Amino acid sequence: MIRLENLRIELDGFTLGDLSLAVRPGELFTLLGPTGAGKTLVLEAVAGVMPVTSGRILLGGRDVTRLPPERRGVGIVYQDYALFPHLSVIKNILYGLRYHDGDGADARRRVDGLVDRLGLGPLVNRSVTHLSGGEKQRTALARALAVRPEVLLLDEPLSALDPNFREEIRDVLKELHRELEVTVVLVTHDFAEALFLGERTALIRHGRLEQVGVTREVFRKPATPFAAEFVGMKNVFRASFDGDRARVGDLELRLESPPGDGASHVAARPEDVVVQPGPPLLEAPNLFEGRLVATMDRGAYREASVRVGEVVFKGTLSPKTLLEFSGMESGEVHVHVPPPAIHAF
Amino acid sequence: MKRLVRFDPFFQLTLVCSLTVAAFILGPLVEMILQPSWSGLREALSDKDVVASIRLSVTTSGTAALVSFLVGTPFAYLLARKRFPGKKLLESVVDLPIMIPHPVIGIAILSLAGKNHWLGSFMQQLGIQLMGTVTGIVTVLTFVGLPFYVNTAKTGFEAIPSRLEKVSRSLGASSWQTFFRVTLPLAWRSMLAGLIMCCARAISEFGAVIIVAYHPMIAPVMIYERFTAYGLRYSQPVAVWLIAVCLALFFLLRFVTLPRETKA
Numbered sequence: 295m296i297r298l299e300n301l302r303i304e305l306d307g308f309t310l311g312d313l314s315l316a317v318r319p320g321e322l323f324t325l326l327g328p329t330g331a332g333k334t335l336v337l338e339a340v341a342g343v344m345p346v347t348s349g350r351i352l353l354g355g356r357d358v359t360r361l362p363p364e365r366r367g368v369g370i371v372y373q374d375y376a377l378f379p380h381l382s383v384i385k386n387i388l389y390g391l392r393y394h395d396g397d398g399a400d401a402r403r404r405v406d407g408l409v410d411r412l413g414l415g416p417l418v419n420r421s422v423t424h425l426s427g428g429e430k431q432r433t434a435l436a437r438a439l440a441v442r443p444e445v446l447l448l449d450e451p452l453s454a455l456d457p458n459f460r461e462e463i464r465d466v467l468k469e470l471h472r473e474l475e476v477t478v479v480l481v482t483h484d485f486a487e488a489l490f491l492g493e494r495t496a497l498i499r500h501g502r503l504e505q506v507g508v509t510r511e512v513f514r515k516p517a518t519p520f521a522a523e524f525v526g527m528k529n530v531f532r533a534s535f536d537g538d539r540a541r542v543g544d545l546e547l548r549l550e551s552p553p554g555d556g557a558s559h560v561a562a563r564p565e566d567v568v569v570q571p572g573p574p575l576l577e578a579p580n581l582f583e584g585r586l587v588a589t590m591d592r593g594a595y596r597e598a599s600v601r602v603g604e605v606v607f608k609g610t611l612s613p614k615t616l617l618e619f620s621g622m623e624s625g626e627v628h629v630h631v632p633p634p635a636i637h638a639f
Numbered sequence: 640m641k642r643l644v645r646f647d648p649f650f651q652l653t654l655v656c657s658l659t660v661a662a663f664i665l666g667p668l669v670e671m672i673l674q675p676s677w678s679g680l681r682e683a684l685s686d687k688d689v690v691a692s693i694r695l696s697v698t699t700s701g702t703a704a705l706v707s708f709l710v711g712t713p714f715a716y717l718l719a720r721k722r723f724p725g726k727k728l729l730e731s732v733v734d735l736p737i738m739i740p741h742p743v744i745g746i747a748i749l750s751l752a753g754k755n756h757w758l759g760s761f762m763q764q765l766g767i768q769l770m771g772t773v774t775g776i777v778t779v780l781t782f783v784g785l786p787f788y789v790n791t792a793k794t795g796f797e798a799i800p801s802r803l804e805k806v807s808r809s810l811g812a813s814s815w816q817t818f819f820r821v822t823l824p825l826a827w828r829s830m831l832a833g834l835i836m837c838c839a840r841a842i843s844e845f846g847a848v849i850i851v852a853y854h855p856m857i858a859p860v861m862i863y864e865r866f867t868a869y870g871l872r873y874s875q876p877v878a879v880w881l882i883a884v885c886l887a888l889f890f891l892l893r894f895v896t897l898p899r900e901t902k903a
Contacts, residue, residue: 306722343805363808370809376802380824389820390810441810 295319295477296340296445301349303335303501310335310501312349317494319354322471322478324492324509326485328524332501333481334373337447340479341370353445364393366445369438373450375430377422383433384409384418390441401440408436412466428459432466439474448480452487464490485525489513497521517639519559527561527637528608534558540638543604547631548579553638566635567609569598574628580636582607586625600629607631672882675875683876692861693880699773699857700841703780707788707837712830715789716822719796733786741846744782748775749851775851780841788837795829796822828895835892842885858884 295317302311310332317323325333338344340351342363351359358366377386387409391401409415412432417425422433431451438446451467452460468491471478482488488495488509495512497504497520504524505517516522522530533540533547540547540560547560574581584602589611591597596611607629675683683689718730736744752759752769762768769775799822807817823830845859853860858881866874 338805341805341809343808362813363805364811364813366809368809370806372802372806374800374802376800376806378803378807378821389807390812393811393816437806437810443809 295321295354296323296479297350297352298336298340299350299352301336301339301351302347303332303339303344304347305335308332308335308501310339311347313498313501313503315496315503315506317477317479320475320477321494322468322480322492324488324495325479325481325498326483326488326495326524327498327504328483331483331498333483333498334449335501336498337370337449337479337481340445341368341447342366343370367443368445368447369441369443370447371431371434371438371449371451373454375434377425377430377433377437379421379423381422382418383414383420383422383425386422386433387414387418387436387440389437394441404442405436405440408439411470412436426459427455428463431455431459431463435466435470439470439476443476445477445479448478450481450483453482453484467491485513497524499524515637515639516561519561522559522561522637522639526563528564529560529562529567529631531560531605532558533560533638535638540636545582545603545605547636548633549636549638550633557638559639561637561639562631562635564597564608564610565595566632567607568630568632569600569607569609569611569627570630571627574630578630579633580631582629582631584627584629586627598627600627602629668882671875672879675872675879679872679876680879683880688856689858689861689877689880692856692858692877693884695773695776695855696842696858696881697884699776699780700784700838702777703784703841704788704834704838706777706781707785708830708834711785711789711833712792715792715833716796716818718789719793720801733789736783736786741783741844742850745779745847745850748779748782748847769851771852771854773852773855776848776855776857779847779851780844783844783847784837784841787840788833791833791836792826792830795826795833798829799825832892832896835888835895839885839888839892842881842888 296315297317298313298315300312300314302313303309313336315336325336327333335344339346340353342358342361346359349359350357353366353368378389381389387405391405394401409418412435414429414432414436417429417433422430425433431454435451448467452464455463464487467478467480470476480488480491482491492509494507495509496506497512499520505512505521512521513525516525516527519530531542533542535541535549535553535557538549538552540549540553542560549560569586582602584600584607587599587601587606589596589598598609598611600607600609609629718726718733739747749770750756752762752775754760754763767774769778803821803825804817807821808814812820843859845863848857849860849863856864858877862874862877862881865877
């Protein structure tokens, strides 16, 4: 549905690209990356409101690179909603209808459906300036969907919302996507959001593509050290390999299976790395003695940094372990990195 | 706490200076308004030349504002929205008329419109003459008033997030339609304020106009002539009526811009 071919955008002090990417029809695709990675630029280029330096943008096989935004059939919802402040909720929603063909009554029925679906009924005559964040978001969604775009672009639709609105809008987004069969590209910097919403994801960093794939796969098997850290693997180490052994500094880690060709790193999530006080209770592979360097409260669990030789592992202390820990000052612990938890790339 | 503030020498200084400034501005104006007798004012109003000059001042300034509006709006929009090489330079060029001494402006415009210049001779072939004509007055007034309109309108456009226009385009509106349905309804207050400022600036111009057109006579030239020919007492009534017109513009400007200021 959307195909970007060597897309390049040059601005003062920032260059995006070259970026090549394909989004399938009807897909909910997420563009993931830290703030300032250029995600919004990609959306604006697809919408046609950001001039492209070079490369091509194809929508449904049609080259739209030089087409003005009003002829692309691409809807966009910005993070700050960009509602027209001088118009009421319903006038915002109806804004684009006059530029689109189709039976007036039919369009009106469709808009009524959207208004109901998004729970905007009681608000239609209100001014948009005094709506809550969630209400503004839903109005912006209704406005974009009212003209039946083939592609809907969502720029961080959830990040500006209160946590309780966030879940509500997240569910609405997922349902609307299923019902309307519209191709959706959603920008986010939150991997959990991408995991919940998107079938596939593209990870962007400094205007370049870091990794593209099924979201769950990117989560499980990041391809670069940056991707690994971004999806929450806080233990990322350069490594050399020998069969199913990985050498990290002066440590040898056993892997579940030999890594693929060209692998140069290992990574593991702190949730999978177990930190226990005292001597080990039983023998297991990748069990190391170390010294506790720091702990950090993460709410449900406590993260511990443990130095083993030259290597510092980040692992998890269970609440139960925490109790046993309280009297212990020596900091002598052992770290267990189960082989299945180690991702080599 | 209140006592502390009241006897703070710095605060007292600011107070004294504020009163001095207000008195400095209002003193001469109030005195000039109060000095002429009612009969003198009435007499001035029944003087056809005076009425004609004030009317000419208002119409030429209004025309200058209109020209500034037509040409300046797209220009101000361009300056507010686009980044391009030489933009800073162009912005400085717009401000030039504010800096240049007024008679110099008149001389500069005449030197371009004279018979010796190709543009001047071309314009004369078309029947356009600037020396001593209403066209000349409007040209000069537009020259001095344009920066005020462009800068005010530009600030107004800049205050509108460009995302609103981007969304409008994505919803199917062309750039024209977007301007009239989104930009204009949000910026009209600034544009109107710019028009009034342009108009006010134009109506007060004297130095450039007297070079280009002593006749037909606009109000400031008329005041000058009455002053040099007959003295202070005869120029005052005309001046009072001109001030009345300017004050009307001034209050209109305050009225137009006030709601936005309280909102911000």
